[in-house]
Amino acid sequence: DQQVKQNSPSLSVQEGRISILNCDYTNSMFDYFLWYKKYPAEGPTFLISISSIKDKNEDGRFTVFLNKSAKHLSLHIVPSQPGDSAVYFCAASQSLGDMRFGAGTRLTVKP
Amino acid sequence: IAGITQAPTSQILAAGRRMTLRCTQDMRHNAMYWYRQDLGLGLRLIHYSNTAGTTGKGEVPDGYSVSRANTDDFPLTLASAVPSQTSVYFCASSVTGGSSPLHFGNGTRLTVT
Numbered sequence: 001d002q003q004v005k006q007n008s009p010s011l012s013v014q015e016g017r018i019s020i021l022n023c024d025y026t027n028s029m030f031d032y033f034l035w036y037k038k039y040p041a042e043g044p045t046f047l048i049s050i051s052s053i054k055d056k057n058e059d060g061r062f063t064v065f066l067n068k069s070a071k072h073l074s075l076h077i078v079p080s081q082p083g084d085s086a087v088y089f090c091a092a093s094q095s096l097g098d099m100r101f102g103a104g105t106r107l108t109v110k111p
Numbered sequence: 112i113a114g115i116t117q118a119p120t121s122q123i124l125a126a127g128r129r130m131t132l133r134c135t136q137d138m139r140h141n142a143m144y145w146y147r148q149d150l151g152l153g154l155r156l157i158h159y160s161n162t163a164g165t166t167g168k169g170e171v172p173d174g175y176s177v178s179r180a181n182t183d184d185f186p187l188t189l190a191s192a193v194p195s196q197t198s199v200y201f202c203a204s205s206v207t208g209g210s211s212p213l214h215f216g217n218g219t220r221l222t223v224t
Contacts, residue, residue, distance in 0.1 A: 032210035043201050043215030089153060093210045098169060101154035
């Protein structure tokens, strides 16, 4: 029962363009959403998060959008850089619950 | 450097053998977790501990056990390994649990033959 879904296993974009990574969830009790970035042979690292009381959170080149009615969130990276090439995991949690992860999307940014 | 240390980095294990994956953190975080990463399935929670002395089951706890004798250490034990436990295992910690971001170790790649 995957409560967090990333339906695109991979995404390829040109350097300088926008990368949009998508995530859907099924559990309406989730109230906090996070994105993690993972390089090969390393553990995931926290990138950006958003609370369910907001619909947008921005941190430099990274912006996360939340659409609660659609149970959908997305991560925008503008402009994309080759160093952004990694696997991105979407995660969701309840305030007192554990954190559930999607299957990940492999982003490749071409120079 | 503060963070999470996992050992071993990789291991090949015969089916039926017992194995303990070690995890130590030096950030004094209250909560610790064990996840396994499998292709197409992402990260799935095995066991967690919200504070020293307590543990709980995650999504896929069968075949695994944990203990939390102190704040820093959170070992994961496979009592009798099976091939389906071949995976990459990540230990993580967070300040308070719940929605606070996780800090991950670099993982242990385990192959059960």
